[in-house]
Amino acid sequence: MEKLNRTSVTEFILTGLTELPWLQKVLFVVIFVFYVVNIVSNLGIVTLVSRNTALQSPMYFFLANLSFIDIFYSTVSIPKMLAGFFMENIISFKGCITQLYFFHFLGCIEGILLAVMGYDRYVAICNPLQYQIVMDKFTCILLVFSSWIVGVFYSLTHSLMASQLPFCKVKKIKHFMCDVKPVLRLACADTFLNEITVMLVTGFIGMVTFFITVVSYVYIFMNLMKIHSVSGRSKAFSTCSSHITIVIFFFGTAMCTYLGPTSEGSIEKDKVAALLFTVVTPTLNPLIYTIRNQEVHRCLRKLFRKEKVWK
Template sequence: MEEFNRTLLNDFILMGITDHPWLQKFLFSFVLLFYLLDICGNLTIVSLVVRDPSLQSPIYFLLANLSFVDMLFSSVTVPKMMVGFFLENTISVKGCITQMFFFHVLGCIEGVLLAVMGYDRYVAVCHPLQYIIIMGRSTCIQLVLASWFTGVTYSLFNSIMTSQLPFCNNRKVKHFLCDVKPVMKLACKDIHVNELTVALVSGFLSIIDFSLTMLSYVYIITHVLKIRSSEGRSKIFSTCSSHLILVFLFFGTAMCTYLGPTSETSLEKDKIAAILFTVITPTLNPIIYTLRNKEVRNSVRKLVKRSNILRILLAK
């Protein structure tokens, strides 16, 4: 009978963020707005980098990849989350594992890309004369491929480990997405080893990425302090501080989510953390990394000007 009950379970129910109707409507509008800004902003960055020859440098190649990952990262979770504000949000077990796989693939890739971009800024600031040689196109492509390889390997580990667990009659995932910790809590067997493994592997990757990123910025700050020009120092510090806000936001929420113990209280906190790195951070990335950049603003102006000229020609 126990084995029959285990095979009978073929879907889960995602519990969402809140049961209050007024708050559901507010959060739906809030999430929809940020999701649209996320897609429009990141799609603009990718389009500009692909089309504008003046943006064919290593940093913009990396930024375009980050924007592409951000769009996918949000799209894996946000549409399903918005459904849950008004309807019972069911998902098949296979669909849940698939969402988990892509969620962790893209999240891990973003973490590695942030570390790579920190290294890119270190080379640009501390070794400007060697920048083109060190950060050549082949090197950038290899670093991006390495981030995808790391993400796929890490996510396969989580997904396969979770898919092997027996799930009995408890269908309610206490989250708005199929993340590894709340899904494992539904297993009808002892999961202490699984939880410890997830914490060790996720923690190791997060700490390594965060440490490498911070190391790059420590070298940058040390180098900048030697610059005599106050204008030059303030410009680089302004850029670095903006980047570091996103680094702390992304890695801080990730490490709090996967390094902490799994409990009812921690799962509620994980929902808030997940909103930050699936909704807020992908929207802020194009604003902080590129839309404040002079070269990108010029590229946007050229694109708008070309669009106006095209409109005039079509009107004639």
């Protein structure tokens, strides 16, 4: 019977964000604009960092990697969500598990990269003389590579455990994508082990990365208090303020989603939180990191001047 249930469910229906036609049209336009801005701005960051020698430093190396991840992080769910505004959003069982895998794979990498960027700022501000030695090219590549390895095992844990569950005849996932918690709600078996695993694994990785970031900034702020020059303190803080904003936004929504209990009311809140860190955060990342960055502004002006010369 369990085998019959599992094999009989070959597809799911994603209910999306809302069933109100007028709101669907509004959301389609808003999310589509965010997605286009996300692709253009993040691709711009990757191109700018790779083409400009003035930006060949660990901070911009990590920022380019974060932008690269953000492009695919949104692409995992947004195109499918946009299509669902105009038609019944059907996704195959294999497609659902694949989406779940890549969503958590890319999300895990993003969380680790944010922690790495916090550590990078700590070394740059608190140990500037050792910065080039500590954050050499090999270390930077190793840190990024490690984030990908952790992401693989983290996402495999969730996707493999979800794929082994028997599912009932109810095929509607109350979400705009295949996330682990709404998928578990459709299982015909006890999902206690799955839910505990989600909380423990996500909680462990989330708390470790968040702890590293918090400790890094505690030392940074202690160091900034020793700087007597107001302009020097302001310049050092400006390089960190954008990162702090993204960290609070990303980790806050992620922890609210995966560390809380599952209930009918929490599913609706989870959809809003998921919308924030799949649509809003990846779009705001390049804007927040570059809006006050004078070095990026200079490189952009130089790039535009080159383009005009070629024309």
